[in-house]
Amino acid sequence: MNERVRLHYEKYHYPHYSLLASVRPCDTYALNRESLWARFNGKLPPSGKNRILLAGCGSFSPYPTSLANPKDEITALDLSRRNLSRAKIHALLHGCFNITWEAGDLLDNSKALGEYGFIDSFGVIHHLEDPLAGLRALEKRLAKGGIMRLMVYSNRGRREAESVRKAFRLLGIKDVPSVRRLIKRADKDSRFYRYVRDSHEATFDGGLADAFLHPCARTFRIDELMTMIGKTNLSPLLFAHTGALPDVSAEVERLCRLEKNREAVPNFIIYVGRETGGGCALAPDTRLMLNPVLRDYVGAFRVGSAAVAPRLGFPNPVLDAGARRFLRKFRRPVMISALAAGELDRARPFLRAMFLFPFRQ
Structure with missing residues (x-):
C-alpha cells in the first residue's frame, strides 16, 4: 500500500503553494520547539534535544518549520521525491538551510535515525494501512520529554470527501481530468458540487487527487483516536483544532457529544508527548x-x-x-x-x- 501512496504523491505533489508564497515568522509560533517543550515540561529543553522530524513533510512544511526553529536540526522525511524536491526548492528560495532531506518510509527503521525533541506528522498516519504501526514508529524516535503534533481525519469532518472517494472507486474514476469533467457536469445544487465549490483543495490538481483519488485514507471517531494513542506510551497533551477546549478530557467529551448528535466535527489536531514533565504552576519563582x-x-x-x-x-x-x-x-x-x-x-x-x-x- 505504501508504494501506491508513494506513486500517488510522485504524480501529485501536495500541498500546492507558489514557490514565492511566504509565511510570516509570527504565524509559526505553534511550531517552535523551545516553547512547546517548556509548555509541556515546565522547563527549557536540555542541550541535545534540538532535532526536529517532519514525518511525511509534503511539499511545504519544512519552510515554516525552519522559520520557527532557525537554529535547530530539521529532518524532512517523505515517501515522495517529488514532494521533497519542491519542498527543498521552496525552503532554499526563502533562505532556510538547516534542513536535511530524506526520501523514505517512516515505517523503515533505517530512516530518520536517532531521537527528536519535536516530531510533526500532520495529515500522515491516516494514509497508512496500519496507522497504529506508524504512530509506534514515530514514538520510538521521540526523545523523553519530546512533543509530537498529529493531524488525522475525523469521521464526521471527512464524510463528504469519503463518500465521493468511494463512489469514484466504484465508478473507476482514477484521474483528475475525469474528476474535473464531472464537476463541470454536476448539478449546482448537489452535495458534490457544493463541497467542491467550498473546498480549497479543489483549486489545484493535487488537492482534488488528495481528497478524492487517494489510494489509502482512513478516518477516526474521537474514541478510536484516543484508543490508538492509548496503545502507545504517548500522552495526549492538547487539542489544537478549531474550537477545541483547553482540557483534553473535556474536549474528548465535547467531540463525543458532537459525533453522537451527528454534528460537524473538525479533523483532529492533537499534541502528544513522551514522558513529559507537565507544565509548571504560575508560582512566584516561575x-x-x-x-x-x-x-x-x-x-x-x-x-x-x-x-x-x-x-x-x-x-x-x-x-x-x-x-x-x-x-x-x-x-x-x-x-x-x-x-x-x-x-x-x-x-x-x-x-x-x-x-x-x-x-x-
Whole structure:
C-alpha cells in the first residue's frame, strides 16, 4: 500500500503553494520547539534535544518549520521525491538551510535515525494501512520529554470527501481530468458540487487527487483516536483544532457529544508527548519568556497591529502597540515575583496562546 501512496504523491505533489508564497515568522509560533517543550515540561529543553522530524513533510512544511526553529536540526522525511524536491526548492528560495532531506518510509527503521525533541506528522498516519504501526514508529524516535503534533481525519469532518472517494472507486474514476469533467457536469445544487465549490483543495490538481483519488485514507471517531494513542506510551497533551477546549478530557467529551448528535466535527489536531514533565504552576519563582518567533514583532519601532494566525484552535490576542510594549519585557525571562500588580492577569491570554511560556530552573 505504501508504494501506491508513494506513486500517488510522485504524480501529485501536495500541498500546492507558489514557490514565492511566504509565511510570516509570527504565524509559526505553534511550531517552535523551545516553547512547546517548556509548555509541556515546565522547563527549557536540555542541550541535545534540538532535532526536529517532519514525518511525511509534503511539499511545504519544512519552510515554516525552519522559520520557527532557525537554529535547530530539521529532518524532512517523505515517501515522495517529488514532494521533497519542491519542498527543498521552496525552503532554499526563502533562505532556510538547516534542513536535511530524506526520501523514505517512516515505517523503515533505517530512516530518520536517532531521537527528536519535536516530531510533526500532520495529515500522515491516516494514509497508512496500519496507522497504529506508524504512530509506534514515530514514538520510538521521540526523545523523553519530546512533543509530537498529529493531524488525522475525523469521521464526521471527512464524510463528504469519503463518500465521493468511494463512489469514484466504484465508478473507476482514477484521474483528475475525469474528476474535473464531472464537476463541470454536476448539478449546482448537489452535495458534490457544493463541497467542491467550498473546498480549497479543489483549486489545484493535487488537492482534488488528495481528497478524492487517494489510494489509502482512513478516518477516526474521537474514541478510536484516543484508543490508538492509548496503545502507545504517548500522552495526549492538547487539542489544537478549531474550537477545541483547553482540557483534553473535556474536549474528548465535547467531540463525543458532537459525533453522537451527528454534528460537524473538525479533523483532529492533537499534541502528544513522551514522558513529559507537565507544565509548571504560575508560582512566584516561575519565569515567563517570549516565544522566540515573536521577538521581531514586539520591537519599539514596529507600527500598526499584527493579527497572528490562530494555530491552537482559538483567536489570538492582537499584537497592537500596548501588547507589544507589554510583551517586550519578556524577551528575557522574567520571574513572576518581579511582575507589577495585575501583570500576571494581563499575561494569561498570551500564555494560553503560547506567545509567552512559563518555565522553572
